[in-house]
Amino acid sequence: MALPDAQRRQVFKCLCLLETDHLLEFTSCYQINKTSLSRRTQNGPVIMFAEGLINRPPIRGRIVRRFCKPLGRRGVAATEFALISIPFFIIVIGCMEVAWQLATGAALDHAALRASRYGITGSNTPPSWQTTGQENVPTCRSQNIIWLVTQSTGGMLKVANLTVTTAAWPNVSGAGTGTGTQGAGSGGQIIAYTLTYRQPFITGLVAASLFGGDSFTHQAFLMVKNEPFENAAC
Incomplete structure (x- = not known):
């Protein structure tokens, strides 16, 4: 079943952290939202996002391109x-x-x-x-x-x-x-x-x-x- 909006945002937040190589932050985010990350989606079986990011690059790329922006880089220059x-x-x-x-x-x-x-x-x-x-x-x-x-x-x-x-x-x-x-x-x-x-x-x-x-x-x-x-x- 689909995730509520609040939980979905947490999922994408964790995804963005891993995508931008913030591994320590991703680990903390994953532990806090482990339940949400492990729930069944509408179009597939149970997916552990931590594993799916590595094993299913099409899903990773599609989600990242749509929802993720580099974190902590705005205003650096x-x-x-x-x-x-x-x-x-x-x-x-x-x-x-x-x-x-x-x-x-x-x-x-x-x-x-x-x-x-x-x-x-x-x-x-x-x-x-x-x-x-x-x-x-x-x-x-x-x-x-x-x-x-x-x-x-x-x-x-x-x-x-x-x-x-x-x-x-x-x-x-x-x-x-x-x-x-x-x-x-x-x-x-x-x-x-x-x-x-x-x-x-x-x-x-x-x-x-x-x-x-x-x-x-x-x-x-x-x-x-x-x-x-x-x-x-x-």
């Missing part, structure tokens, strides 16, 4: 994404910011070398190949040092975030002691260049919340000796 998305995006943002700041540091070092190499010549005008096509080029050596820092990096470094400090000493013996004389110095003097640049994070507030600030400060320092040029006015 969304849950997994929610678990890994935060650390994943933190890693991505961290990699972006580290790469950006490393590039800034390398650019500042390169610009410091170019600017100091120009500064030791004593010339008030940069090389013509750097000024061709450029507008508002300064005519003073100390100003051109800052201008060359920004030009040497293709615009990556902005004047608003850049600070260039120069200090001069008359000879090697006293170089680096005290504060020196401000300026790019005269011929034969020892000059210390200190370049400081504040580079904002590219991800803005997101990086600020992670790193505790909106920018990173870079610094480049080097000392050179001016060539024996005639003392420049600026």
Whole structure:
């Protein structure tokens, strides 16, 4: 005879558990509903569903396709994404910011070398190949040092975030002691260049919340000796 609806649902529940390889849950379900699972159906003899699932695949497939859906899998992809998305995006943002700041540091070092190499010549005008096509080029050596820092990096470094400090000493013996004389110095003097640049994070507030600030400060320092040029006015 036919099973009542409530018992039929229990039968299909057990069937679904076995179909989806939840063997421990199926065993518990089978023990609870053993009576219902062992009753006679309308179209056949007594069938033990636990055995029939293995020995009668047509019945198994027909019932499973009609009534069963995978158990415990709904929302798994969304849950997994929610678990890994935060650390994943933190890693991505961290990699972006580290790469950006490393590039800034390398650019500042390169610009410091170019600017100091120009500064030791004593010339008030940069090389013509750097000024061709450029507008508002300064005519003073100390100003051109800052201008060359920004030009040497293709615009990556902005004047608003850049600070260039120069200090001069008359000879090697006293170089680096005290504060020196401000300026790019005269011929034969020892000059210390200190370049400081504040580079904002590219991800803005997101990086600020992670790193505790909106920018990173870079610094480049080097000392050179001016060539024996005639003392420049600026």
